[in-house]
Amino acid sequence: MNKSGNVRLNRQDWILAGLKTLAGDGIEAVRVEPLAKALGVTKGSFYWHFKNRDAFLKALLDEWRARATMNVITEVDRRGGDAQARLRALFTIVLSGTGRLDMEIRAWAAKDRHARAALLRVDRTRLDYVEALFEELGFAPEEAKARARFVYQALIGQFAMGAPAGPKDRLSEQFEIIFEMLVRR
Amino acid sequence: MNKSGNVRLNRQDWILAGLKTLAGDGIEAVRVEPLAKALGVTKGSFYWHFKNRDAFLKALLDEWRARATMNVITEVDRRGGDAQARLRALFTIVLSGTGRLDMEIRAWAAKDRHARAALLRVDRTRLDYVEALFEELGFAPEEAKARARFVYQALIGQFAMGAPAGPKDRLSEQFEIIFEMLVRR
DNA sequence: CCTTTACCATACGCAAGCGTATGGAGGAGG
DNA sequence: CCTCCTCCATACGCTTGCGTATGGTAAAGG
Structure with a gap:
């Protein structure tokens, strides 16, 4: 667990959160640091699962x-x-x-x-x-x-x-x- | 004239350029510094004609x-x-x-x-x-x-x-x- | 128990953009 | 000719976000 008590994330968790943000606020709002904050982790997690933001968007x-x-x-x-x-x-x-x-x-x-x-x-x-x-x-x-x-x-x-x-x-x-x-x- | 030989701009010039960018690349692309560069001036001009970016968007x-x-x-x-x-x-x-x-x-x-x-x-x-x-x-x-x-x-x-x-x-x-x-x- | 694996935190450098402060430059009018 | 008014350049501080480097931790397997 991390400091806020949440379990660790996998690739799919990020993708689901990304689609949620996309549906709510558009592709411009799909940014790694805000997304990490929303998920209760840091972007260290993101860059473990994805090469960069572009790769993430393709996954979405x-x-x-x-x-x-x-x-x-x-x-x-x-x-x-x-x-x-x-x-x-x-x-x-x-x-x-x-x-x-x-x-x-x-x-x-x-x-x-x-x-x-x-x-x-x-x-x-x-x-x-x-x-x-x-x-x-x-x-x-x-x-x-x-x-x-x-x-x-x-x-x-x-x-x-x-x-x-x-x-x-x-x-x-x-x-x-x-x-x-x-x-x- | 400014250093690139262009005449000075008025409010309407900025608005027209803004609508052009808006139509082409969306509201997120309507940003003062890139817009200033496209118009051949600096943002000094922009902030003379508009209070801030928000006021400009409302004008658009x-x-x-x-x-x-x-x-x-x-x-x-x-x-x-x-x-x-x-x-x-x-x-x-x-x-x-x-x-x-x-x-x-x-x-x-x-x-x-x-x-x-x-x-x-x-x-x-x-x-x-x-x-x-x-x-x-x-x-x-x-x-x-x-x-x-x-x-x-x-x-x-x-x-x-x-x-x-x-x-x-x-x-x-x-x-x-x-x-x-x-x-x- | 000890190492490996998977995942994450922290800290850094960098770039883009917002808004402000201030100092001109150039034309219009007195 | 001098002054005012309009418009713009420059320089600055600040914030947000990208991507990297590196170290740390928890859990699983031998």
Whole structure:
């Protein structure tokens, strides 16, 4: 134990703390000394587990990519149902979160090519999935592609806008109107 | 003149340079010493025009709000036409830009209450305008509100995603499909 | 019990940036 | 020509954060 009574940390502890800070305050706030203080250790620990800050950031990206790629999709598939039910489930699941981590990764991606590459892969995977749902709903490939992208962008925009102005403005509360429009052939 | 032959600067010169840096590299990159170097002066100039960095950032926000609130809307109204034509013009104008400045303001708003307040006002104004367009298209208030918000979010998401994966994935190239869906009653 | 391994503290040098203090320089107006 | 006003340069102290060097400690295994 160290002087404050905490147990010793491993690589994963640092990564989880890093993702937490990233989701909360952005990539610029992910700094080794403040992070060490938050974890109750000194940066001696950090530089034992990671070569430098850059290597740490790459590790954060890998962790995010691993969990962000399939999380929602597998949950939707687990619930099952027809395409319409799965699309509805997808909305519900996505809108139940805050999207903060994804948004910070997206902001990060505007300035870092590694983040951009990771984000592109994740976006691609998700888009393909939604596109397949629309095709299953009976839309032609081009139509499905367009609607999938539009929906995906709207979800991103939902999180980008943050807290809505009024209570009736939240996408989730106008769910049925939009859903109806999207699945209507 | 200073030693590099440049003329002296006023408040507006600093603000414009600040917005440029903000749009390019985000609020974290807006720092007085690098900015001074880019302008060919020292920070002595900066602290003559502004009390401190915070006051400068607020000035940037005011400038952005002043130009972002009405720019697109006035241009759309200038072109005129019926609601459908104006909605189409709005898409065209918005999609012709990069949205970088707006996106950086949005990222900034996640951590700063002043930025958040300014952004909320701008979003509110724009949303109301789009909502009015949909009402003019014959949609009921609730329906218009839902569609307006959905469209607005999708546009934000478009910029948040940055460069698209494939050439056929860009919203602007699937314009007609989406537009058809949006205005269909 | 004694060594090795894994993890951490401490102390250091360095760079970037904020804000301040002070001393000009150059044009405008009397 | 002299003075004031506007704008800027220079130099300083301070803080935060990166990365390194080195020594120390607790636990595990022989």
